[in-house]
Amino acid sequence: MGDMRVVVGGLRLRNPVIAASGTFGFGAEYAEIYDPARLGAVCTKGLTLMPRQGNPPPRLWETAGGLLNSIGLQNPGIEAFIREELPRMKAQGITVITNVWGNDPGEYERSVARLCDSSVDAIEINVSCPNVSRGGPVGEDAIRTAAVVRRSRKVCTLPLWVKLPPAGGLAVARTAQEEGADAVSAVNTFRGMAIDIKTGKPVFVNVVAGLSGPAIKPIALRIVYELAAALTIPVVGIGGIGDWRDALEFIMAGAHAVQVGTANFVDPLAAVKIVAGLEKYMEENKITDWEGIRGNAQQ
Amino acid sequence: MAGKIEVAAAQVASNVRVAEGIFLLKLRGDYSAAPGQFYMLRAWDRNPLLSRPLSVFNLDGDGISFLYAVRGRGTGLLSRLSPGNEIGITGPLGNGWPRRDGRIALVGGGLGIAPLFYAAGVFSGSDAYLGYPDEPYLVDEFARVAARVMVSSDTGAGGTKGFITDIFDPDGYDACYACSPRPMLAALDRICSRAGVPLFVSLEERMACGVGACLGCAVRTVHGYARVCRDGPIFPSSEVMWNG
Ligand SMILES: Cc1cc2nc3c(=O)[nH]c(=O)nc-3n(C[C@H](O)[C@H](O)[C@H](O)COP(=O)(O)OP(=O)(O)OC[C@H]3O[C@@H](n4cnc5c(N)ncnc54)[C@H](O)[C@@H]3O)c2cc1C
Ligand SMILES: Cc1cc2nc3c(=O)[nH]c(=O)nc-3n(C[C@H](O)[C@H](O)[C@H](O)COP(=O)(O)O)c2cc1C
Ligand code: FES
Numbered sequence A: 001m002g003d004m005r006v007v008v009g010g011l012r013l014r015n016p017v018i019a020a021s022g023t024f025g026f027g028a029e030y031a032e033i034y035d036p037a038r039l040g041a042v043c044t045k046g047l048t049l050m051p052r053q054g055n056p057p058p059r060l061w062e063t064a065g066g067l068l069n070s071i072g073l074q075n076p077g078i079e080a081f082i083r084e085e086l087p088r089m090k091a092q093g094i095t096v097i098t099n100v101w102g103n104d105p106g107e108y109e110r111s112v113a114r115l116c117d118s119s120v121d122a123i124e125i126n127v128s129c130p131n132v133s134r135g136g137p138v139g140e141d142a143i144r145t146a147a148v149v150r151r152s153r154k155v156c157t158l159p160l161w162v163k164l165p166p167a168g169g170l171a172v173a174r175t176a177q178e179e180g181a182d183a184v185s186a187v188n189t190f191r192g193m194a195i196d197i198k199t200g201k202p203v204f205v206n207v208v209a210g211l212s213g214p215a216i217k218p219i220a221l222r223i224v225y226e227l228a229a230a231l232t233i234p235v236v237g238i239g240g241i242g243d244w245r246d247a248l249e250f251i252m253a254g255a256h257a258v259q260v261g262t263a264n265f266v267d268p269l270a271a272v273k274i275v276a277g278l279e280k281y282m283e284e285n286k287i288t289d290w291e292g293i294r295g296n297a298q299q
Numbered sequence B: 001m002a003g004k005i006e007v008a009a010a011q012v013a014s015n016v017r018v019a020e021g022i023f024l025l026k027l028r029g030d031y032s033a034a035p036g037q038f039y040m041l042r043a044w045d046r047n048p049l050l051s052r053p054l055s056v057f058n059l060d061g062d063g064i065s066f067l068y069a070v071r072g073r074g075t076g077l078l079s080r081l082s083p084g085n086e087i088g089i090t091g092p093l094g095n096g097w098p099r100r101d102g103r104i105a106l107v108g109g110g111l112g113i114a115p116l117f118y119a120a121g122v123f124s125g126s127d128a129y130l131g132y133p134d135e136p137y138l139v140d141e142f143a144r145v146a147a148r149v150m151v152s153s154d155t156g157a158g159g160t161k162g163f164i165t166d167i168f169d170p171d172g173y174d175a176c177y178a179c180s181p182r183p184m185l186a187a188l189d190r191i192c193s194r195a196g197v198p199l200f201v202s203l204e205e206r207m208a209c210g211v212g213a214c215l216g217c218a219v220r221t222v223h224g225y226a227r228v229c230r231d232g233p234i235f236p237s238s239e240v241m242w243n244g
Helices: A078-091 A105-116 A142-155 A169-178 A214-230 A244-253 A270-284 B073-079 B110-122 B139-145 B182-195
Strands: A006-008 A011-013 A017-019 A041-043 A060-063 A066-069 A096-100 A122-126 A160-164 A183-186 A190-192 A209-212 A235-238 A257-260 B006-019 B022-028 B038-042 B052-055 B058-060 B063-069 B086-093 B104-109 B127-132 B148-153 B175-179 B199-202 B218-221 B224-227 B234-236
Touching: A017 A270, A066 A214, A078 A096, A078 A105, A096 A105, A105 A122, A105 A142, A122 A142, A142 A160, A142 A169, A160 A169, A169 A183, A169 A214, A183 A214, A209 A214, A214 A235, A214 A244, A235 A244, A244 A257, A244 A270, A257 A270, B006 B063, B006 B073, B022 B073, B038 B063, B052 B063, B052 B073, B052 B110, B058 B110, B063 B073, B063 B110, B104 B110, B110 B127, B110 B139, B110 B175, B127 B139, B139 B148, B175 B182, B182 B199
Parallel strands: A017 A041, A017 A257, A041 A096, A096 A122, A122 A160, A160 A183, A183 A235, A235 A257, B104 B127, B104 B175, B127 B148, B175 B199
Antiparallel strands: A006 A011, A060 A066, A066 A209, A190 A209, B006 B022, B006 B086, B022 B063, B038 B052, B038 B086, B058 B063, B199 B234, B218 B224
16 A cells, blocks of 8 residues: 655645635534544634634635635634644644734744644745735735745754745745745735726725636646756645645645645545545555655646 | 535536526436525636525426525626526525424515525425515415415505505414515514514625635624524524524
């Protein structure tokens, strides 16, 4: 039988399938359906130093093959997470990656330092949320990204991943690598919008919202392919992954691991079915470990 | 209250039109639910992307049923199901109505009558107030499970002409459970709070996960944003911010 385990930027995973930030809460809800410890890891909802109430409704809009969301990082804050969610997650045997967002580099630093003093397993700094600031996210700008990653790295004693926006380009990814990121995850949602033709107004209060789901997969795959070629640190592939075939495409493009987001809404068992599908694929094709296929599509 | 959430392939027992654009879908099998809970349904592969939330209309020895109006693509596809077809369902989801002693009034407007049928069966002795935009339907069925049935409609067909709020008087009831479009719920909130009768409302929001993980179905309450799918869909009316 193939070895499903993988090490991604210093983090050991039992398999390469991770529940994506914001689509799996803190693992408690889906735990009523299956054991989240069967996944490689669970990436938490984006956390901030102070609690955030999130954006006014509507927060969701379905599109052809996709989903627009404008949640606005509603979360209980890092202290409440550490007190109320983390002990349960660890007791369930879940490998915990915390997704973190900050208003400025100093806030990222304080959040990362606090989390490194807890039992989380890795930190994914989110420089790519489309729903909390007007204009593009920090991760679309190499200089601003450099400051965030540098300050976070200085205090981070755990594996540090940087989650990139689709429009960051290779320059931002290289910056994250130079400033000491252990891995990059790509991509966050694409900035999109919808207009309600009955009112003639944008559907979302913030106008712009984040697009996810099958609609973004080919673009996300192209970005991951380019990042894997350009970087020496591992890439975690994200974007429209719906089944094990999609996951395999990202691995063949060069991803060390994948994250499954919107697919959890389509089928609550999607992520755990992808684990099973990959395992079966390995077995049927006599693949002993991920080295055997990772990046095989690269020219 | 919520038991374990089941993800299942269910078999259609029947799918009949009960009024213009309104269907009753029955699925065979052994399911569970409390009155006011809902399921996420899908009878398609990837288009539309998301599953559709429907309240439990009834639960009996043969299976579970849902009453729905054809609105768009999702409910349109549901309306084309035939006996023997398989569909995916996830549930039961949400909190359901609280159990209260005493006289209960069930008040529904439009498709809001859907979750009240099962409630009438479980909370026996309840009175049902049903408001229809056009021709009333399923009134005889309600009469079999509710103590009394009062009907209103916009045209006066089959009952009193007007809104359900014109014929519903909360006086003498110990609690009121309601489901309808939001303006009627807001009106009921005023009527019930004036009479000092606790009102519990079933709210709707667009949903993605349906289980409480995505925070997409937020509604404003006095405690901040709550998830309709998890903290609701039933809320004490006194906790809902009716002005937005
Ligand atoms: C908890 C809950 C219980 C419900 N119970 C019933 C029921 O028992 N019977 C019934 O007829 N309808 C019920 N609805 C409304 C029903 O889910 C929508 O009418 C249905 O999703 C429309 O899907 P569509 O593809 O046909 O329409 P479309 O308009 O194409 O749907 C597009 C999107 O809007 C969403 N949407 C559309 N209308 C509503 C709405 N009123 N509330 C929430 N989301 C909506 C859809 O889910 C989808 O994401 C319920 C909604 C919720 C939230
Ligand atoms: C409802 C929702 C909430 C999300 N919240 C976050 C978040 O808090 N932090 C983050 O980095 N990404 C967040 N994302 C982005 C996802 O983690 C993922 O990058 C994106 O959805 C693309 O993957 P998918 O197509 O598999 O969903 C969210 C996505 C959705 C749909
Ligand atoms: S629909 Fe996801 S939290 Fe309610």
